[in-house]
Amino acid sequence: MNLNAKSMPNRNHVNDLKAQSTSPDSIIQTANIQSNTVNFSNQKKNILWVIIFIIVTILVIVTITASVTLNRKNRTRPTKLTIATTENTTTMAATTTIEPVLIPLDAINGTVIGVYNTYIGGLSSISTPGDRDDQYEETEPPNHACDGNVSTIYSTFSPCGRGDRQQKCGLNTGFYLQLQHGPILVNGLRICYAYTSFASDPYIVSLEGSNLSSEHLILGTSWTLIYNDTIELRGTSSTTTCGTVQIFPNTNHYSNYRFLVSRKVGISDSVRYSEVELYGSGFHL
Numbered sequence: 001m002n003l004n005a006k007s008m009p010n011r012n013h014v015n016d017l018k019a020q021s022t023s024p025d026s027i028i029q030t031a032n033i034q035s036n037t038v039n040f041s042n043q044k045k046n047i048l049w050v051i052i053f054i055i056v057t058i059l060v061i062v063t064i065t066a067s068v069t070l071n072r073k074n075r076t077r078p079t080k081l082t083i084a085t086t087e088n089t090t091t092m093a094a095t096t097t098i099e100p101v102l103i104p105l106d107a108i109n110g111t112v113i114g115v116y117n118t119y120i121g122g123l124s125s126i127s128t129p130g131d132r133d134d135q136y137e138e139t140e141p142p143n144h145a146c147d148g149n150v151s152t153i154y155s156t157f158s159p160c161g162r163g164d165r166q167q168k169c170g171l172n173t174g175f176y177l178q179l180q181h182g183p184i185l186v187n188g189l190r191i192c193y194a195y196t197s198f199a200s201d202p203y204i205v206s207l208e209g210s211n212l213s214s215e216h217l218i219l220g221t222s223w224t225l226i227y228n229d230t231i232e233l234r235g236t237s238s239t240t241t242c243g244t245v246q247i248f249p250n251t252n253h254y255s256n257y258r259f260l261v262s263r264k265v266g267i268s269d270s271v272r273y274s275e276v277e278l279y280g281s282g283f284h285l
């Protein structure tokens with residue numbers, strides 16, 4: 001304030017003495033200039049303080065913004081990781097949970113052996129083509145159940161003969177075969193029906209596996225039970241050709257399989273079906 005008060009009149013004085021170039025005047029002029037300089041440097045100081053204040057304010061704002069952003073990023077990062085992990089887990093689950101694959105039931109030498117009066121863990125009684133109570137329909141032999149063609153049917157009468165309509169006809173019959181492919185892990189099964197024979201549809205079926213050679217397969221002791229349960233029933237108005245795949249736990253590979261029907265849907269002279277499909281999760285062609 002004092003400096004300002006002094007400088008105001010001095011400035012006029014400087015203007016008055018502009019023309020003069022004598023040394024005392026010069027001194028006065030210098031003094032005035034100095035005074036102005038002091039005044040100017042004071043303004044500079046104020047500006048400097050303002051600049052410092054602005055810089056500090058900006059620094060504070062930047063620091064706060066940065067920390068908030070970092071916090072947000074830190075909070076976002078684990079979420080992103082979780083999502084990635086979930087994606088990877090899903091991918092891994094998708095690759096480990098392999099869809100059941102249909103196993104081609106190609107038998108060695110094309111030999112599918114029909115059986116009758118045969119029970120789980122019991123001896124196999126080999127059936128022959130014909131219309132007697134120990135036989136299967138000649139035009140509908142056991143290999144039709146394994147040929148991958150839903151138009152061809154396997155039909156068995158035992159313990160009845162053709163035309164004898166009873167609940168028991170065709171029960172405890174089936175077939176066994178030796179897979180050309182060698183030992184395969186089976187954990188899925190599906191039946192494809194015979195065109196319109198609803199009453200002759202299998203209802204309770206079993207699957208057994210064996211690793212023994214063909215001459216031993218007639219013995220019940222050679223077979224290990226893998227599946228023994230109901231299969232999906234179709235409605236009488238259904239046009240469905242095949243049921244749904246029944247998945248079951250199994251960890252054993254077998255090269256021979258025996259399939260038996262122990263109950264059917266209704267009253268008829270036979271048990272009939274077009275396909276028995278076996279599925280394997282770890283199976284690749």
Ligand SMILES: *[C@@H]1O[C@H](CO)[C@@H](O)[C@H](O)[C@H]1NC(C)=O
Pocket residue numbers: 081084085088
């Ligand atoms: C996800 O799996 C891919 C491919 O296996 C791998 O490259 C990536 O690092 C995995 N990501 C995480 C987050 O594990």
Ligand SMILES: *[C@@H]1O[C@H](CO)[C@@H](O)[C@H](O)[C@H]1NC(C)=O
Pocket residue numbers: 108109111178214
């Ligand atoms: C397949 O046929 C060959 C030749 O006829 C015979 O030697 C072999 O024992 C048969 N194998 C089976 C499993 O029937």
Ligand SMILES: *[C@@H]1O[C@H](CO)[C@@H](O)[C@H](O)[C@H]1NC(C)=O
Pocket residue numbers: 149150151152
């Ligand atoms: C399936 O069986 C039917 C009836 O025997 C036959 O006409 C048809 O050609 C077969 N299909 C195949 C692909 O073998």
Ligand SMILES: *[C@@H]1O[C@H](CO)[C@@H](O)[C@H](O)[C@H]1NC(C)=O
Pocket residue numbers: 120204225228229
């Ligand atoms: C197979 O299943 C049927 C029907 O549930 C049952 O009565 C029978 O005892 C079972 N047999 C074996 C050997 O588990």
Ligand SMILES: *[C@@H]1O[C@H](CO)[C@@H](O)[C@H](O)[C@H]1NC(C)=O
Pocket residue numbers: 183211252253254255
């Ligand atoms: C059947 O034989 C195969 C091949 O030798 C083997 O890998 C598999 O474990 C055997 N299955 C059983 C139940 O022993």
